[in-house]
Amino acid sequence: MKHIASFSGGKDSTASIILAHEHEEPLDLIIFSEVMFDKNISGELPEHIDFIKNKCIPKFESWGNEVKILRSDKTYLDCFFQTVEKPLRHAHNKGKNKGFPMAGHCNINRDCKSKPIHEFYKNMQDEVTQYVGIAIDEEKRLERIRISDVPKISLLEKYGYTEQMAFDLCKEYDLLSPIYDFAPRGGCWFCPNARDCELRHLRNNHRDLWNKLLELEKTPNLIGDKWNTLTKTSIATKEEQFRWEDAQLTVFDYLE
């Protein structure tokens, strides 16, 4: 039986690995599935992927844990420019590119994040127990692992850790991702579920990535032609909103 931990760099999966280390739980491998924007640019925010590769992985390895980074053969841009040959419902979409993923039904999760994980487990010869980072105050998610076909264990549940306690534990070990300085959650920098605080952070700190989204929205012939296809919100609209808010702040600063 191999014990494998899924790791995202978020507080819960990081705290699970810290608990495995503290309590000498069996841990044969840590896997991290990295979504890629294109062949060279990570889908993770630059400071988060830097945290994972240059802080977490060396620390876990110093504890004797092996870490494997998984990647799909598909990138975000591959999915974005995928041509739809046989639309299931809307015939007029035939020949168009998929474009932006649908919030709530993200194909990037399926094609770029979960796929390499499924393939990895499919090729495993040994029986596996998976460690998942689910806190004791996440009852619905805990319910789901109890009925899962695959043996899954939450070390946070086993050792009575809430989400806040997981956060504090990561902080204590200096293993808290910098994303928590500005957002309550992580995710791809192009995620259609991103909140304003995440979008603002992207625009203010990674303008090159922000501009890539603005450029993508100008692509013709897209099914998902706006960054958030569900609310029909475009990044161009967000750009306007943030510019307007910044301008107002400047005026108020001047008046003060």
Ligand code: SF4
């Ligand atoms: S973080 Fe967002 S864009 Fe990335 S896989 Fe999850 S839902 Fe999709």
